[in-house]
Structures are given as structure tokens and as C-alpha cells.
Amino acid sequence: MKVAILQMEGTNCEEESFIAFRDSGFEPEYVHINLLKPGDLEKYNVLFIPGGFSAGDYVRAGAIFAARLKAKIWKDLKNFVDEGKIVMGVCNGFQVLIELGLLPAVDGISDEPQAALMVNDSNKFECRWTYLRRENDTIFTSKVPEVITLPVAHAEGKFVAPNKILEKIEEQKQVVFRYVKPDGSKADYPWNPNGSMNDIAAITNPQGNVLGIMPHPERAFFWYQHPDWTRKKREKGDGSLIFKSLIKYS
């Protein structure tokens, strides 16, 4: 399973992501957008867009990264998704996938965004651990228990979509994770850190091969990255289970 980890000015989670993929049995490689040419994606099974502040988050988070990808390799990207290969975006990467129209893509890939990840309700950068409830069965979550903890770190993570789109997302079981309280019940602030509609933290496309997730699985890869590591025994970090699920699928 070859993984292309996309880089651009301002991405900053590529190293943790590289380690997470490598230690889970994938073969990751860095690919910088400036060196990316049409046809380059063909040899990869997974395209990963890491977190960070691509292009300084100017205009809107992820908008410039998305516009540049679209200008360079839009056709290749669409083919990649249509062939059923895996695309995964974390945090800033999720914002890019939304801006591209690869998510939520309720009726297939759309040329215009169908949703937005907008400024948090708190108008602040929210950096905290969140509790996430696994919602629907996907290739990314087969090894994930019902509730896990992962950290968020973003200023623009509030998932919004027109009602019609939101209904379709729910109907087509595209929600992968919802923010919840520690006991698993419905979240309010600060458990839902940004005010996302329906407490959405992660979604896939209807086919289930494109995942966008605001919290960072690569930042909870090792057991000692969890703040409660002295109290709760884990063999691996919760985030590693997502990578483990994916490698099992391949």
C-alpha cells in the first residue's frame, strides 16, 4: 500500500502522519504539490492530505490548497476516487477535501463545494482532546471501538451544510465520527469544540473511500501521547486504530 503524503507551504503534520503510516505497515512517501504532475498519482493506493496551515489559511482554510490541486490534477483526482482508491484528509486536509467537492459529494463529486468548515462558534483556535463516537461502519473504523479520544487543533472546523445536503449525509450514513460527552451522550460546547451541525467530526463520501476528519489520529498514535496514560492502560494510541483498520482492508 503506497501512500502519497501531500505537502505544500504551511502543511505541518506530515512527519507524524508519515510515521503513523509507516509503523502501520504502509509505504509512505512525501509528494510536494510543486513537483506534482498529471499521472503521478497512479502508482499510489492512498492519497493523504495532512493537517497544517496551507498557504497561511488565507482566504479560507484549505481554499488555496484545493484551488491549486484542482488546477493541477483535478482529472487525476476524480479518477483516483472513482477507481475506489483511498483519499484521507485530516484537519486542514479535511478542509481541502470539502473545498474540492470530494466531500460530502452526496450525489457524486461536485465541482462546487457542498458544505463548509467555517470559523468555530467560539471564534477561537480550539486545541483540546475530544471524545468521538463511531457512527457507521467504514474501512477506516473496523478496528475502532465505540468511543475514542483524539485531539483537535483548529480555528475553522465547524461543519455546516444546507439542510438538504445534511439530510442526505445522514441518510447515506456518511457520518463516521460525532463529538460526544465523555459518557457518550450528545455533546455541547466544549465537547463539541466548534459548533459543528449534528456534532459532525468526520465524514466519508457515499462510497466510503474518501475520509475527512477534523481531529488528529496521527497525534494519538502511541499510548504515551494520551493525557491519561498513567491512569488508563492502552497498548496503542486510539488514533492508530484508524490506520490499523485501513491496512487490514488492503
Next chain:
Amino acid sequence: MLKAKIIVRYKEGVDDPEGKTIKHALNLLGFEDVEDVKVAKYYEIKLSKGDENEVEEIIRKLLVNPVIHDYEVRVERI
């Protein structure tokens, strides 16, 4: 030469957390009659050759997410 003046704002009904924070700050500063603040982004873009269509394309390809934004554009020949 052409200069495009573009204002990108949230659609009616979309929350504006920055506006809310500024409203709160103004109230605290003693401007108690401030009822609402809305924040928008303003772009001035100069083009050496292009026309109105190029401006629209720029807006559509980068500046606006139609799910949450409305925009106003004014084009001047300079």
C-alpha cells in the same frame, strides 16, 4: 488595466463569530447601543489584461464558498 473591488460576506443566516466577538467588545467599551456587527473580507485585484469574466472566475475558483458566502463586485477600468 482593470481593478476589481470585491466584498465577500457571510450569507444571511450564517453565524458570524468574529462579528459577535467584536460586538461584545464594543459593548464592553461603552458602546451599549451596538446591536450587531458583521465582518466581511474586501479584496482589490488588479488585472493587466482580463475582463469581467476573469474576475468572476477568480471569485468562483478561490474567493467564495457558495455554501456560506455572498459577494459583491465592482469593476473599474484604470
